[in-house]
Amino acid sequence: MTFEDLNLIEPILKALKTEGYTNPTPIQQKSIPLILQKKDLLGCAQTGTGKTAAFSIPILQLLHEQQQNSDQRGPRKIKALILTPTRELALQIGESLTSYGKHTGLKSTVVFGGVSQHPQTTALKAGIDILVATPGRLLDLMAQKYVHLNSIEMFVLDEADRMLDMGFVNDVRKVLKVLPEKKQSLFFSATMAPEIIKLANTILVNPSQVEVTPISSTVNTIKQAVYYVKKNDKKNLLLHLLKDGSIDRALVFTRTKHGADRVARDISKAGVQAEAIHGNKSQNARVRALDNFKKSQTRVLVATDIAARGIDVDELSHVINFELPNEPETYVHRIGRTGRAGASGVALSFCDAEETPYLASIQKLISKSVPVIDNHPFPLTAKDFAEAASTIKQQKQQKRGGGGRRPSSGGGSSRPAGGPRNGGGSSQDNRSGAPRSENRNRFAKSNA
The missing domain is CATH 3.40.50.300 (P-loop containing nucleotide triphosphate hydrolases)
Incomplete structure (x- = not known):
């Protein structure tokens, strides 16, 4: 037609x-x-x-x-x-x-x-x-x-x-x-x-x-992947990925305004042209940053979710979730900034051990497992998953008992999606110390 x-x-x-x-x-x-x-x-x-x-x-x-x-x-x-x-x-x-x-x-x-x-x-x-x-x-x-x-x-x-x-x-x-x-x-x-x-x-x-499409589904032309990584290593992983010249422009999402400023500042210090856009920026600053990004004068635009639906950039190659959103629908809107109007795109997500319940919720919503990329310099270990599982379990117990602090990870699971049960017994990738991707996806499904 x-x-x-x-x-x-x-x-x-x-x-x-x-x-x-x-x-x-x-x-x-x-x-x-x-x-x-x-x-x-x-x-x-x-x-x-x-x-x-x-x-x-x-x-x-x-x-x-x-x-x-x-x-x-x-x-x-x-x-x-x-x-x-x-x-x-x-x-x-x-x-x-x-x-x-x-x-x-x-x-x-x-x-x-x-x-x-x-x-x-x-x-x-x-x-x-x-x-x-x-x-x-x-x-x-x-x-x-x-x-x-x-x-x-x-x-x-x-x-x-x-x-x-x-x-x-x-x-x-x-x-x-x-x-x-x-x-x-x-x-x-x-x-x-x-x-x-x-x-x-x-x-x-x-x-x-x-x-025209299933509610909250993701566009098929978007290639999705997730990296399991320690929270403190996310900056290093982002810089590692940006060494790839095929990432022409990347829209990077954080959960907070402070986080967006910090990420933009850190990668700018490393020599990557980057700007942040969020609600505390003046309208003129936001328009200028977006215009620079559209003209490829800025390679990386770091944004909070206020930009998840409002940014329309032709041929945007990559969306990177520096932090996973705590609402799974937001993930769909974020990655929808690429792969628009039938074009292809890549959506990469960084997931630390305590964010694995968010990943489980996302996979349940989109009715598919997000492939895991293990071959990177900053993998999580089985010990990291075990410690996170213990933390999330304690937070759930405190919430049920009405005492203690509210859980920060928003988890609906007693262990992280993707992590090994009881912190052990999972197979390992060669020398990485991280559970194999198929096991991670299996655990993510079971927690969804």
Whole structure:
């Protein structure tokens, strides 16, 4: 199927051709015709499958056709609102609208917090057709009377599950209260947990449903692997891997802002161009760091999960989980930064002994074992796994007893996934002291 087969208008087809797009992805094939029929839509698709184009293209077409058939004069009124959780994702959607709509005459702008509102309010005063916004800044501009939503005809809630994760559900409900009752609503999410369905039911009217991949699955074109490594050796392992010239650019994920800064600083000292991006950075610094990464001026971008869904970099070769996330769904979103739009990619994860329960949860979610790479200079030993198993067991006992500190590893297992039972008896790789990969995967499955 080609984009011509979707009955798109010439101005959009011309823009898509300029962008090098020829064949729509499955989510685009299924969503675009339904949206053009002005139906409400509930879409579920994993990150990297082309959701942005799936709703942006038909919105542009419907508004352009309306514009052509109208003799409306005076300032433009906002006809479409796209609500998204992060600044990075909002900017990505804004760029897509500009690219796809360059020949339509439609105007769009993006508003988000963390920067001066003056350029945003200037654009709003001039009149726009499409507004892309994060919840906090949108509500702020509404309160100041810069944004009026009474003319909205199309509403998109993008990355709904992330909205809930980040605590934006009340802000979303405040926005919904002021939207016109009669409108076309589009709801996109990578997962469909019960609370997501409940939210969708408050927004959509007799929606069509589109699901193109199993919920929370990973793209098959992404080659995944895990390295078992001591926590203190992760920096050395990262530098060891970066000696490989095939790693053109790497997006490295940490769990904390401090960790992102530390990793970027350490590898920069070793001569690797690296920058960090996270919520404590100013918006200008984040945009600059991302732009440097896209232009390959920076080889490594170290990010927290605020960037897991908002970064869209063409032909990103590698994603590296310096630390495994404690929520398995986050792993899917992280590695989805590579292998986008049918391209291949590599996702490597570093797992220390206490993180093995996280790996077990990830493998259970994606319904596959992540292959283990043992041939590296910093392997874990059976003793490391045994000590971690003992620590996790003590933490679980303290939690059940209501005493002591909360377990830091979030484990749902009495021993690490992948570690040997009782700290012994496992077969060893040659001279490495680490359990063989097949045993690790077997234990990971049993703990999932």
